[in-house]
Amino acid sequence: MKYKDIGERFIRYAGIFTQSEDGADTTPSSDVQRDLAEVLYEELKEMGAENVFYDKERCYVYGTIPANHEGAPVIGLMAHMDTSNAVRSTAVNPRRINDYDGGDIVLSEDLSIVLSPSEYPSLLRQKGCDIVVTDGTSVLGGDDKAGVAAIMEVADLLLKDPSVRHGEIKICFTPDEEVGNGVMNLDYDRFRCDFGYTIDGGTVGEISYENFNAAGARINIKGVSCHPGEGKGIMVNAILLAGELNSYLPQDDVPEKTEGYEGFFLLMGMNGSVDNAEMDYIIRDHDREMFLKRKEMMEKAVERLNEKYGAGTAELFMKDSYYNMREKVEPCRQIVDKAVEAMEELGIKPIVEPIRGGTDGCQISFKGIPCPNLGTGGYNFHGRYEYVSINEMKKNVELICRIINKFAEQG
Numbered sequence: 001m002k003y004k005d006i007g008e009r010f011i012r013y014a015g016i017f018t019q020s021e022d023g024a025d026t027t028p029s030s031d032v033q034r035d036l037a038e039v040l041y042e043e044l045k046e047m048g049a050e051n052v053f054y055d056k057e058r059c060y061v062y063g064t065i066p067a068n069h070e071g072a073p074v075i076g077l078m079a080h081m082d083t084s085n086a087v088r089s090t091a092v093n094p095r096r097i098n099d100y101d102g103g104d105i106v107l108s109e110d111l112s113i114v115l116s117p118s119e120y121p122s123l124l125r126q127k128g129c130d131i132v133v134t135d136g137t138s139v140l141g142g143d144d145k146a147g148v149a150a151i152m153e154v155a156d157l158l159l160k161d162p163s164v165r166h167g168e169i170k171i172c173f174t175p176d177e178e179v180g181n182g183v184m185n186l187d188y189d190r191f192r193c194d195f196g197y198t199i200d201g202g203t204v205g206e207i208s209y210e211n212f213n214a215a216g217a218r219i220n221i222k223g224v225s226c227h228p229g230e231g232k233g234i235m236v237n238a239i240l241l242a243g244e245l246n247s248y249l250p251q252d253d254v255p256e257k258t259e260g261y262e263g264f265f266l267l268m269g270m271n272g273s274v275d276n277a278e279m280d281y282i283i284r285d286h287d288r289e290m291f292l293k294r295k296e297m298m299e300k301a302v303e304r305l306n307e308k309y310g311a312g313t314a315e316l317f318m319k320d321s322y323y324n325m326r327e328k329v330e331p332c333r334q335i336v337d338k339a340v341e342a343m344e345e346l347g348i349k350p351i352v353e354p355i356r357g358g359t360d361g362c363q364i365s366f367k368g369i370p371c372p373n374l375g376t377g378g379y380n381f382h383g384r385y386e387y388v389s390i391n392e393m394k395k396n397v398e399l400i401c402r403i404i405n406k407f408a409e410q411g
């Protein structure tokens with residue numbers, strides 16, 4: 001397949017519907033992800049990549065771009081093929097707008113859905129650029145097909161143009177990132193590299209190597225139910241206890257009141273009756289000490305409820321989910337520094353920002369492959385107002401090549 005530019009490539013991938021499904025008990029969570037995997041597999045082979053492998057059962061695509069320069073580190077590039085199901089749909093119809101005029105964009109006439117720079121000021125920076133938008137009925141899936149397209153372009157370019165010096169490059173496309181299982185079945189032997197980058201962020205120039213430390217907490221609360229007419233001194237309403245327990249936690253440490261490096265407790269779900277209640281929290285903090293402290297606060301809140309209403313009233317089950325990759329990336333700072341240098345050389349403003357979430361890179365960082373995240377040129381992810389900038393995607397391809405080249409030049 002020949003593409004005129006990365007925009008055309010992106011539109012082809014975005015048009016392949018690959019929504020993943022929460023709570024599915026299959027791997028991958030949806031069969032449609034294989035439709036894109038197959039295309040990428042064929043294209044990588046056609047380009048002349050080596051060790052191209054499609055793990056059809058688990059839905060991973062691997063490939064290698066052989067080194068043309070001795071002594072450079074092996075660098076991994078990773079992006080995910082699935083898209084968010086935040087907007088339920090069955091198809092994606094990407095639309096390219098060349099030389100965007102900076103005005104309102106009617107995504108759907110019928111549904112009166114308009115993408116406007118007055119609501120999304122980032123659009124103003126795209127004036128005169130080529131962008132891709134949705135038809136208003138689905139996400140675009142720039143998260144993360146803008147990353148997939150960038151890696152495919154980089155591969156194509158490096159395989160075609162021997163003048164760019166580089167070490168060995170390992171490529172991997174993963175399924176199910178959006179449902180938290182992106183690297184669950186990753187074959188680390190096929191993706192053996194010294195360090196890597198996930199290409200899964202927003203604007204080009206973004207680089208993130210700090211994510212949350214994360215834990216989940218389930219609390220089961222026992223109440224005492226009886227006939228309401230005879231409740232005095234007997235009834236203990238588990239739902240009200242749940243509310244009381246929540247009031248023991250710092251009330252301003254919630255997602256809606258925090259940003260940057262501020263951590264939080266989020267009550268994700270609650271189920272209850274007078275007789276019993278269940279609460280599901282997630283706990284997040286970038287700072288390891290604060291993270292431990294937050295888990296302690298949760299323990300104390302449960303203890304306090306038990307002291308007041310009797311032992312065994314509330315039971316806590318807490319489990320760590322993932323940790324901040326910073327501790328794995330910091331010892332090899334050049335992974336970040338070289339990327340920042342490359343940005344500066346290309347006139348891209350580096351934006352080093354903590355991620356208020358986790359990434360697949362954070363999980364593989366703890367498996368020995370430090371892996372920060374780079375931008376893609378996509379905006380407004382997980383919604384119908386999502387769009388990507390083709391100009392930024394082109395810049396991103398240049399950036400990734402430059403980073404790779406810098407590591408080869410340094411030897």
Ligand SMILES: [Zn+2]
Pocket residue numbers: 080143144177200
């Ligand atoms: Zn993503």
